[in-house]
Amino acid sequence: MSEARKKIGCVVVAHGNVANCLMDAVQGILGTQSNWTAISNTGLGLNDLNAAIAVAVKELQKTCDVIVMSDMPGGSCHHACQEMVGQDAEVRAVSGLNLMMLLEFFVKRDRQNVDDLLGLIMERGRDAIRIL
């Protein structure tokens, strides 16, 4: 494939309402964003969760590189994201999602390739965790 840089989209996968709430917060701060999907694991078995993520990823991949982001390492959302990466090595995944990571993603995604963006997200997310 020849390249202008591809857009980067994300699928946020988390427990309860966390994914939607995080995206509400992001858009409250940055304004309306495109090319993202929020998925809750509520009521979904692992197979259904895997399927929901796969559908969201496929849809975004029509125009974007995709990063899937989960809240808790070791949780079902995290496992489903790992499953997704196993199926499609083009998909990247992070866990331990916090608001600063997501903000960094949306602020920087138009100016970075996926690998550099992942580095920035991780750095910003870690730096946000502090004792006051």
Place this chain on the structure above:
Amino acid sequence: MAYVLVRIDDRLIHGQVTVAWGSDLAPDRIILVNDEVAGNEWRRSLYAETDALGASVSVLSTDEFLEGDRKGDWESERAMVLVESPRDLLRLIEGGLAIDSANVGGLHFSEGKRELLPYFFVDADDLAAIRAILARGTRLEARDVPHTNPVDVASLIAGLDDGAGREEQ
């Protein structure tokens, strides 16, 4: 002197300012002009130590700011100025701050205020100050975050009575 943004925002320094506007305008410095915060050592240090993602933060009283502005203290920087209310901005303009336009980024609901936009509520005092700012030739545009459509405040308040009470039928 020129500032990259002069903004009225009753949340002072917060996410929309540091992350959204900060990413868009890449300021070197955020200047919070607020007599109450500047006069309270604890609050002053709290805001001065804000992690503004690369920008330095100054917390100044009205007088300190106006003196710095007169002397051109921030002339070589990309500085953003934040105030809490239309009344505070009017005080700066009356004190000598020369600006063509300013941003209204957030005046949130409190008892007795009427809604102009979801993030922009005013009472009679706000309206009076806004009218005085406009009368001095400073344009005001309402916009909470970058890359959204700005709303011209003069048009927005054109039909309002100053009572800030209920609408007339």
